[in-house]
Amino acid sequence: MSNPRINPSILSADFANLASELARIHTADAVHVDVMDNHFVPNLTLGLPVVDALEKVSDLPIDVHLMIEDADRWAPEYAQLGVDSVTFHAEASAAPIRLARELRAAGSKAAMALRPATPIEPYLDMLGELDMVLLMTVEPGFGGQKFLDLVLPKIKRTRAAIAGTGKPIALQVDGGISRDTILRAAEAGADVFVAGSAVYSAPEPAAEIDALRNLARIAH
Ligand code: DX5
Ligand code: ZN
DSSP states (O other): OOOOEEEEBGGGSOGGGHHHHHHTTTTOSOEEEEEEBSSSSSOBOOOHHHHHHHHHHOSSOEEEEEEOSOHHHHHHHHHTTTOSEEEEEGGGOSOHHHHHHHHHHTTSEEEEEEOTTSOSGGGGGGGGGOSEEEEESSOTTOSSOOOOGGGHHHHHHHHHHHHHHTSOOEEEEESSOSTTTHHHHHHHTOOEEEESHHHHTSSSHHHHHHHHHHHHHHHO
């Protein structure tokens, strides 16, 4: 497992002031950008033009999380913007192996996300095609939801499978991560932590990121 990384989600930021909201999280490892299309999830956020604009002004790497249908059609366009990583949902891709290869060919890291009730087992043989696996710890769609402890066994199984590949594949968790939950997610094997409301509702988001990372280090 690599050193814990904290990727705050700008879903909980002020969308009218995204550039200054980035400055408030300067201690982050990357910025997590949630793209929602009102079809894969019942919420609508932002798309290619806003990710392009963020990519141009951000000093932090951009971690794009696509909660959209037809990922095969759209995900490569995000990779072409020059972002660090693009995460598509397994449930939204007809050809995840081809898509992961297309993302890497476009110069981005390739990552695949699973909803809380989607098992990892059907995807074990394709782990080597991925730079990161994202296990959702809430049903995707909204910030501020409660962490689902029922995902912890899947985090453990996924960490063991990643260890079996011998490859440096990151294991990200997203949803309900806070000072109260990050330790058990880290103990289960996660090493990249998305936190939206916990970071942006803190009086000092940059300090909250450091506090979360220090807590996760206890487990590593
Ligand atoms: C939810 C998004 C998350 C969300 C996390 O569907 O994918 O990235 O912003 O928010 P919190 O940390 O508040 O659960
Ligand atoms: Zn997300």
